[in-house]
Amino acid sequence: MFHAEKTKNECVQWIRDFFEANGKGCNAVVGISGGKDSSVAAALCVEALGKDRVIGVLMPQGEQHDIDMAYLLVNHLGIRHYTVNIKDAVDAVLNHLPDELAVTAQAEQNLPPRIRMSTLYAVSQSCNGRVCNTCNLSEDWVGYSTRYGDSVGDFSPMSTLTVTEVKEIGRLLNLPDILVNKVPIDGLCGKTDEENLGFSYAELDTYIRTGKIEDPAKKEQIDKRHNANLFKLQLMPVFDSKIDIKA
Numbered sequence: 479m480f481h482a483e484k485t486k487n488e489c490v491q492w493i494r495d496f497f498e499a500n501g502k503g504c505n506a507v508v509g510i511s512g513g514k515d516s517s518v519a520a521a522l523c524v525e526a527l528g529k530d531r532v533i534g535v536l537m538p539q540g541e542q543h544d545i546d547m548a549y550l551l552v553n554h555l556g557i558r559h560y561t562v563n564i565k566d567a568v569d570a571v572l573n574h575l576p577d578e579l580a581v582t583a584q585a586e587q588n589l590p591p592r593i594r595m596s597t598l599y600a601v602s603q604s605c606n607g608r609v610c611n612t613c614n615l616s617e618d619w620v621g622y623s624t625r626y627g628d629s630v631g632d633f634s635p636m637s638t639l640t641v642t643e644v645k646e647i648g649r650l651l652n653l654p655d656i657l658v659n660k661v662p663i664d665g666l667c668g669k670t671d672e673e674n675l676g677f678s679y680a681e682l683d684t685y686i687r688t689g690k691i692e693d694p695a696k697k698e699q700i701d702k703r704h705n706a707n708l709f710k711l712q713l714m715p716v717f718d719s720k721i722d723i724k725a
Contacts, residue, residue: 515617536561590627
């Protein structure tokens with residue numbers, strides 16, 4: 479049984495403990511998209527550390543149609559924030575790739591999240607920060623993140639929480655409903671998450687927590703995605719030389 483308030487309070491304390499051990503006096507740096515995940519992550523950090531120790535970074539790529547949601551969040555929380563448009567950086571990389579290299583759509587779609595993460599660390603290292611990972615369990619379960627992009631960070635408050643649970647915590651944190659219930663869009667190809675995945679987060683979350691799902695085809699699809707993307711959640715494979723340094 480999920481107890482939203484208990485989990486929220488424990489997560490807030492966990493964030494405090496992390497900073498006490500890994501960055502006493504440091505700031506939490508959060509990439510702000512205007513969606514539920516970055517909204518809840520930022521709000522958790524504000525409750526844990528106070529608004530003066532949370533920094534939001536907005537990173538549109540050119541024109542972002544829903545950037546008003548990102549500004550709504552940072553203004554609602556009253557946190558310091560910076561806007562860094564990554565369009566020129568993305569274009570520069572793509573324009574300088576060799577002409578003979580056939581750049582795939584996947585490469586183009588995943589480049590912006592990786593540049594956003596580099597931007598977050600540039601901000602973080604310029605303001606005594608620690609980068610907050612904003613992924614949730616549902617997305618991680620099916621590999622719905624960019625490796626070395628939005629999948630990384632210095633601490634991760636929501637990686638064991640499903641989308642449904644993140645929303646419940648968002649309501650407890652008194653976030654505007656429009657942010658908590660905003661239809662998630664991948665930010666890569668313009669489709670909603672559920673259009674890309676082929677199943678709803680409600681179905682996925684129920685399956686994760688109970689193992690139950692009505693549609694066998696969707697179960698197969700979820701299992702296939704989960705197994706194919708497990709590598710994203712694991713440490714990079716390392717060759718063991720078995721060298722005995724005492725020899």
